[in-house]
Amino acid sequence: MPGLYVHVPFCERKCAYCDFYSLALPESAAAAADLAERYLDALERELYGLPAEFVPDTVYVGGGTPTVLRAEALARLADLVHRRFRLPAGREWSCEANPGTLTAEKVARLRAGGVNRVSLGVQSLDDRQLAWLGRRHTARQAADSFQTLRAAGFDNLSVDLIYALPGITRGELARDLEGLLAWQPEHVSVYALSVEPGTPLAARRARGDLVEMAGEEQAEQYHLIRRRLLAAGYEQYEISNFARPGRACRHNLNCWDGGDYFGCGPAAHSHWLGCRSANVSDLESYAASPAAGRLPRAFTECLEAEAKARETLILNLRRTAGVEAAAFRRQTGFGLETRGGAALARALALVLLERHGDRLRLSAAGLFVSDAIFAELV
């Protein structure tokens, strides 16, 4: 069942660690509204340029910070999706939100527009760490945003948490985690801090102002979070994602299943009928491209069957359910062992992968080092 992703390329300002494509909205309200309208005009053209047979089963609005848009713009975005696809009520419709950008009016517009799941970018409950990360909000604002969403009737809320922040002890991390659990979110996503090229954090590291946490301590923090969330009744369904039973994000599961989806908006990626494509990472080009009758693509790539099977294997292994040999053969035409067989054998011998009957999956030890395992499989 295919998904629709919509990339909203605006933020209040860039966070120190972020390399996603997004722009700070102009400070002038009129200029910001004008830019948002141009983006929405282009998005409308792109949505109507998608294949007629594409009907999304799930919708995910991400960014960027979708909720930096004014309430009217958020309502227009939802209306565009409804008019184009005439989605039945109840389809999973997620929207990312950042604390400090949510007002009661925006929350009401999201709900009225069909959004039924919100992912809140909390990241930390330590105000010093939030400031160091370049986040624009405080822990108090994050708690208030969460409660505003709950009060508006959202019963499917996710929170993001970053671990491996320099200087943060396991005790401090555990305290933050308890603070988040007290809110009783339905879903938690956890990510290690990653220093990406070209970001302010990379510049701090180059100056010697940032020493990254050692890998062993990062692993300890990951497993601390994992143990606590499992003990609290969450199910881990992907390397970085935990959910109450029945609350896994179906949109993202489809991506890891190797399913089809269209991504709209600048820098958005798509996977359709076995080919991957990405839109241009530039709002001006994006806004101009559909107007000129062209799709706003930066590239399209259709892999050979064997490379495609390898990609599917890696995506499938991100799920804690792993990959079942018969299903993999039906989907790709290949057996598991023919895809990077030597690398699989090594990972099995090191108990980073484990076999359960016909199913192959990451072991608890393999979850944290999955990137290294996947690098060998490519």
Ligand code: SF4
């Ligand atoms: S709010 Fe999110 S998308 Fe925007 S700069 Fe920060 S991390 Fe990046």
